[in-house]
Amino acid sequence: MLDILKGPVEATQDFMILTGQAMRNLFRRPHYLDDVLIQMDSIGFGSLFVAVLTGFFSGAVMGLQMGRALGQYGQTSRTGEVVAIILVRELGPALTALMIAGRNSSGIASELGSMRVTEQIDAMRALGTDPIQKLVTPRMIATAVMLPCLTVIADFVGMIGGWVVAILVYHLPTRQYWTSCWQALEWSDVVQGLLKPFIFSFVVSLIGCYYGLRTTGGTQGVGRATTQAMVTASVLIFILTTFITKIFVATT
Known part of the structure; x- marks a missing residue:
């Protein structure tokens, strides 16, 4: 039994150490601002199309399903309200984080894994550069x-x-749809919708860095690290979503 738990416990310990070192580097020089900006362009702008596509069709599907369900009770006019609440609270943060994890957690693991197996990271250490401060912290920020x-x-x-579906399928007035969206959202929804992706961001970045930095076994090892990073980040996003939602439900 102890042998089974040994691997996960060691992995958790190593991940927490990496997280602590990356956080500590926020207050240490040098900060490698150029690397941060490059990663912001790669992670942010590079993922924009994926985020927009995911968001649009998620809203459209919810509009179709919610409008149909609400129509049974004569409440089709509240479609915008339901779409807004579900998107901002739950699906928006979770689905966006999952798509970014699929694109960037795996990408980070692949990039750092390739550097690891080609001994570039060892060369950085030999030259006196902290690879965590140079490679991990900018990606986390x-x-x-x-x-x-x-x-x-x-x-x-x-x-x-959701609006496109509302006007084309259920023939709702545009003003009514957007008014119900606006009135449905409260500050707690906005806070929850921004806090979740902020927390998820550390999972997406640090999981990718963790598996990338511990890559072994050449090109096959890079492939394994990429898959493990994506799967682990996705699972943790679902777990964190459950706990964060539970906290907000209990406090509001």
Whole structure:
């Protein structure tokens, strides 16, 4: 039994150490601002199309399903309200984080894994450069900044998707739809919708860095690290969504 738990416990310990070192580097020089900006462009702008596409069709599907369900009770006019609440609270942050994890957690693991197996990271250490400060912290900062921004964009585009369905399928007035969206949202919803992607950003970035830095076994090892990073980040996003939602439900 202890042998079975040994691997997961060691992995958790190593991940927490990496997280602590990356956080500590926020207050240490050098800060490698150029690397942060490059990663913000890669993670943020590079993922914009994926976030917009995911948000639009998520909103459209919810508009179709919610409008049909509400129509049974004569409440089709509240379609915008339901779409807005579900997007901002739950689906927007979760789906955006999952798509960014699929694109960036795996990408980070692949990039750092390739550097690891080609001994570039060892060369950095030999030259006196901290690879965590140079490679991990900029990616963590960039993801923490860009993922909430992408979530906001995905939420808004998702509401547009719901609006398209509302006017084309259920023939709701545009003013009525957007008014119900606006009135449905409270500050607690906005806080929850921004806090989740901020927390998810550390999972997306640090999981990718963790598996990338511990890659072994050449090109096959890079492939394994990429898959493990994506799967682990996705599972943790679902777990964190459950706990954060539970906390907000209990406190509001």
